[in-house]
Amino acid sequence: MGLSYVTPVVVNGENVAKLDKKEVDRATEEWQNALIVYVIGQNPSLMAITNYCKSQWAPKVEPKIFKHDEGYFVVKMDTAKDRDAVLYSGPHLFFGKAMIVKQWTSSFSFNQEILKVVPIWVTFPNLPLNCWSTDSLSRIGSTIGVPIYADECTTKQLRISFARILIEMDVTGTIQEEINVEDPNRRVFKQKVGYAWLPPFCAKCQKIGHVCEEKKKPTKGRIIQKWVPVGQAKDISSSNPRQELDEEGAWKLVTRKTKDKEKQGTFQTAKTAVMYELQSGGGSSAAGAGGAKGPNPYLS
Numbered sequence: 052m053g054l055s056y057v058t059p060v061v062v063n064g065e066n067v068a069k070l071d072k073k074e075v076d077r078a079t080e081e082w083q084n085a086l087i088v089y090v091i092g093q094n095p096s097l098m099a100i101t102n103y104c105k106s107q108w109a110p111k112v113e114p115k116i117f118k119h120d121e122g123y124f125v126v127k128m129d130t131a132k133d134r135d136a137v138l139y140s141g142p143h144l145f146f147g148k149a150m151i152v153k154q155w156t157s158s159f160s161f162n163q164e165i166l167k168v169v170p171i172w173v174t175f176p177n178l179p180l181n182c183w184s185t186d187s188l189s190r191i192g193s194t195i196g197v198p199i200y201a202d203e204c205t206t207k208q209l210r211i212s213f214a215r216i217l218i219e220m221d222v223t224g225t226i227q228e229e230i231n232v233e234d235p236n237r238r239v240f241k242q243k244v245g246y247a248w249l250p251p252f253c254a255k256c257q258k259i260g261h262v263c264e265e266k267k268k269p270t271k272g273r274i275i276q277k278w279v280p281v282g283q284a285k286d287i288s289s290s291n292p293r294q295e296l297d298e299e300g301a302w303k304l305v306t307r308k309t310k311d312k313e314k315q316g317t318f319q320t321a322k323t324a325v326m327y328e329l330q331s332g333g334g335s336s337a338a339g340a341g342g343a344k345g346p347n348p349y350l351s
């Protein structure tokens with residue numbers, strides 16, 4: 052398209068491009084049925100998402116789909132009905148991976164930041180039945196975010212064991228497991244809150260989708276290392292070159308810090324004794340290769 056020069060407005064000595072409201076509104080309308088789609092922990096191709104949309108969502112008119120460099124997609128639906136059908140039918144899975152689907156808004160910026168606030172299906176188990184009106188559910192949902200939608204079973208009260216609401220919430224903040232509700236008689240009761248799933252959030256990178264392992268902090272306490280079965284490993288050494296061995300279902304090296312000998316002693320169980328044999332015997336290369344350098348606290 053051909054462009055032309057429009058004199059900028061000068062504000063505080065700086066040029067400002069002042070946009071025309073009509074033009075922006077027109078473009079906003081064009082994108083109002085668009086969805087932001089993001090697969091957590093995966094970077095699917097445009098083709099994969101296109102096929103997924105076709106087979107899973109099957110909108111009446113095929114959507115236009117765009118991929119952003121940061122790994123998320125804009126799926127431009129033809130109608131609001133098609134958009135909402137997808138938005139309200141979650142949670143969505145993409146080949147077993149959780150998928151965030153949220154409505155595009157004019158304030159949406161193509162930045163990972165925005166994905167901190169995502170729609171999450173939230174349940175309120177045993178919510179008193181007189182609290183299920185649109186107004187009450189809106190007020191209850193607003194304690195943890197911006198309520199968007201109540202599912203069909205909640206709306207029609209087809210199921211009464213829990214109310215289920217889609218709430219756009221900041222997943223990087225504190226996740227509340229209980230909220231306070233005050234009834235018209237000023238009686239305040241605690242209401243439990245359940246979450247269908249919550250995306251992993253990395254406090255270090257301030258991004259969802261992964262959790263960076265904590266860097267070893269300098270500490271006055273002693274560093275304890277031990278081998279544990281893969282499923283039990285929590286704090287896994289990043290410099291462990293035994294990844295292949297680990298993935299075969301053997302052992303991972305975990306590092307723990309402890310301030311007192313008492314705690315250290317509790318690790319010395321019959322189970323760990325077997326691990327020393329693995330480490331010092333056949334698995335001696337494992338002990339020498341990774342983060343297991345230095346004296347073994349269990350052998351002293």
Ligand SMILES: [Zn+2]
Binds near residue numbers: 263
């Ligand atoms: Zn991180």
